[in-house]
Amino acid sequence: xxxxxxxxxxxxxxxxxxxxxxxxxxxxxxxxxxxxxxxxxxxxxxxxxxxxxxxxxxxxxxxxxxxxxxxxxxxxxxxxxxxxxxxxxxxxxxxxxxxxxxxxxxxxxxxxxxxxxxxxxxxxxxxxxxxxxxxxxxxxxxxxxxxxxxxxxxxxxxxxxxxxxxxxxxxxxxxxxxxxxxxxxxxxxxxxxxxxxxxxxxxxxxxxxxxxxxxxxxxxxxxxxxxxxxxxxxxxxxxxxxxxxxxxxxxxxxxxxxxxxxxxxxxxxxxxxxxxxxxxxxxxxxxxxxxxxxxxxxxxxxxxxxxxxxxxxxxxxxxxxxxxxxxxxxxxxxxxxxxxxxxxxxxxxxxxxxxxxxxxxxxxxxxxxxxxxxxxxxxxxxxxxxxxxxxxxxxxxxxxxxxxxxxxxxxxxxxxxxxxxxxxxxxxxxxxxxxxxxxxxx
Amino acid sequence: xxxxxxxxxxxxxxxxxxxxxxxxxxxxxxxxxxxxxxxxxxxxxxxxxxxxxxxxxxxxxxxxxxxxxxxxxxxxxxxxxxxxxxxxxxxxxxxxxxxxxxxxxxxxxxxxxxxxxxxxxxxxxxxxxxxxxxxxxxxxxxxxxxxxxxxxxxxxxxxxxxxxxxxxxxxxxxxxxxxxxxxxxxxxxxxxxxxxxxxxxxxxxxxxxxxxxxxxxxxxxxxxxxxxxxxxxxxxxxxxxxxxxxxxxxxxxxxxxxxxxxxxxxxxxxxxxxxxxxxxxxxxxxxxxx
Numbered sequence: 001x002x003x004x005x006x007x008x009x010x011x012x013x014x015x016x017x018x019x020x021x022x023x024x025x026x027x028x029x030x031x032x033x034x035x036x037x038x039x040x041x042x043x044x045x046x047x048x049x050x051x052x053x054x055x056x057x058x059x060x061x062x063x064x065x066x067x068x069x070x071x072x073x074x075x076x077x078x079x080x081x082x083x084x085x086x087x088x089x090x091x092x093x094x095x096x097x098x099x100x101x102x103x104x105x106x107x108x109x110x111x112x113x114x115x116x117x118x119x120x121x122x123x124x125x126x127x128x129x130x131x132x133x134x135x136x137x138x139x140x141x142x143x144x145x146x147x148x149x150x151x152x153x154x155x156x157x158x159x160x161x162x163x164x165x166x167x168x169x170x171x172x173x174x175x176x177x178x179x180x181x182x183x184x185x186x187x188x189x190x191x192x193x194x195x196x197x198x199x200x201x202x203x204x205x206x207x208x209x210x211x212x213x214x215x216x217x218x219x220x221x222x223x224x225x226x227x228x229x230x231x232x233x234x235x236x237x238x239x240x241x242x243x244x245x246x247x248x249x250x251x252x253x254x255x256x257x258x259x260x261x262x263x264x265x266x267x268x269x270x271x272x273x274x275x276x277x278x279x280x281x282x283x284x285x286x287x288x289x290x291x292x293x294x295x296x297x298x299x300x301x302x303x304x305x306x307x308x309x310x311x312x313x314x315x316x317x318x319x320x321x322x323x324x325x326x327x328x329x330x331x332x333x334x335x336x337x338x339x340x341x342x343x344x345x346x347x348x349x350x351x352x353x354x355x356x357x358x359x360x361x362x363x364x365x366x367x368x369x370x371x372x373x374x375x376x377x378x379x380x381x382x383x384x385x386x387x388x389x390x391x392x393x394x395x396x397x398x399x400x401x402x403x404x405x406x407x408x409x410x411x412x413x414x415x416x417x418x419x420x421x422x423x424x425x426x427x428x429x430x431x432x433x434x435x436x437x438x439x440x441x442x
Numbered sequence: 443x444x445x446x447x448x449x450x451x452x453x454x455x456x457x458x459x460x461x462x463x464x465x466x467x468x469x470x471x472x473x474x475x476x477x478x479x480x481x482x483x484x485x486x487x488x489x490x491x492x493x494x495x496x497x498x499x500x501x502x503x504x505x506x507x508x509x510x511x512x513x514x515x516x517x518x519x520x521x522x523x524x525x526x527x528x529x530x531x532x533x534x535x536x537x538x539x540x541x542x543x544x545x546x547x548x549x550x551x552x553x554x555x556x557x558x559x560x561x562x563x564x565x566x567x568x569x570x571x572x573x574x575x576x577x578x579x580x581x582x583x584x585x586x587x588x589x590x591x592x593x594x595x596x597x598x599x600x601x602x603x604x605x606x607x608x609x610x611x612x613x614x615x616x617x618x619x620x621x622x623x624x625x626x627x628x629x630x631x632x633x634x635x636x637x638x639x640x641x642x643x644x645x646x647x648x649x650x651x652x653x654x655x656x657x658x659x660x661x662x663x664x665x666x667x668x669x670x671x672x673x674x675x676x677x678x679x680x681x682x683x684x685x686x687x688x689x690x691x692x693x694x695x696x697x698x699x700x701x702x703x704x705x706x707x708x709x710x711x712x713x714x715x716x717x718x719x720x721x722x723x724x725x726x727x728x729x730x731x732x
Binding site for chain 1: 484487501502503504565566569570571589591592678680681682683694696697698699700701702703
């Protein structure tokens, strides 16, 4: 009898669990959500929950910003939750598709390239900041443009992706050049000198990841042109600047001045193992370069080469970077806006604090005049690199990323792989444009 | 209540929880996915489009490319792997072989490695300055490193090699357990009748292992059609989409590009249909019971 009772009890317990697992989600997730993922905005009016991903960089910056703000507002707390970028994207996608916006934090950091896509796909997840206290004219125009959709500002620009060209001064010297020979030059001069250096030292000037379109988009943005026109339609086939960029890329590979590798680790390896004499990338690449401590003092930075024969071409461009967004789930938008306006978008002393240890370069233009930015960097030959990059950032032409930026980047990456293998530029660009057009007509 | 009825009820009582869970967690999402596949739009902004997504699939050049790639893997890799696994299993089934345990473990061990880490290891093995190129240069076969992952054909071959390495041992274990069910006396009788090892393999081992072969064939086909990690981590789909798989493209459409969940769900359903059709054909071919 006892046994029977026990088995009945067990059966009941099992059935009960099943029912709970099956249907109990709507009530449980609210209470469970807050504690388990730590991400949901707290109901507390004076707490801001923030998602960002790099402890040495943007998390550090956010925590410093919180300290700065708490000086005047001691009752405000900022709760930073470390969330890798891929997870931010996945969580946002999940929250928006399930309609559970209450799982979002008050503020999150977003990659510039993904900003427009997400605002347009999930408009209900963002807060419009156009009429807030934040003065967007204090930021570099090219940078702010990433987070503007339909003339409305949705993001506070944060870190800088201004393109720098880095050179190994010791290798240049071996071939009889200095960094000055590479400042304010054109791509044809770059290729000329690159061939010379290759012949004399056996080292290419540049490396890149095969099939990735970073080099192409950097070149293209430096001419003031984009993969999309103002209406957001792909602009590849009759884009003279893009064609010129493709030709230049092809020539860089053919002459051996640029080498292609297969992944990011190998790319960083070409620099740290001294296989190449330089690189061109967003200024955040300095972090990777500086991991090779034995090369301290042997690097120098300057601006990138300019595309000749294209109207409006410059020596400046952008690659990467991120901006802060305030979500629609934020309970106290006024507080979040005020917090942003008095730190990331209004405090030079804040940027001075975070610069030395994080190297977080501001796109907030007034910060560029600060003394902290004029400090020389030993690794880069005693140059005041931060001031230089802030100056570059102010000159970057804006880039229309459009919503379908990732589609376009992949299509162009496919095109350049085929072009390097001998395909015709015009027909490949046509194919790339068709691919993007196809993705857009859904 | 008769005893029979009672037994029946008890049986159903035990079955019900599992049945409900499978229905709620597996079949319900499938139906929801099918409804989703009939909608179009960006992110959450969805409208009904009927079978538009299914038509769209066949106009999508990248998706066509991914189907071709997946079937190349399927047609070349699955037979190689299964034949290799069968040969290894029948070799290891030899009663007089010493150190069987070590060999079995060594061949099965790749299955214990994570998909991502083995893909990354293969990527570094075949890098321009990687292990394989270094060996080839040292042996004087190549002058400079060959970019294996930078060329369409060699990149595909490397994915196939990687898959064979990773999954042969897994299938071999199924064959080994299948071989336990074949009476040793059958082999002894064959030996007495003067059959050579080749004849024993083709006349005894293969026919008696048929159900297991069928099982592994269906599982491998299923697995290959859903191939994802290798394409993402080993080659990133490149060069120029020449190694991208269907699942990888579906991932891109939902998470990397402007999210188009309806279209992604429709493509997933195509994979589902392909798996079902191929499994059905294999079962018809394999089943000779009449």
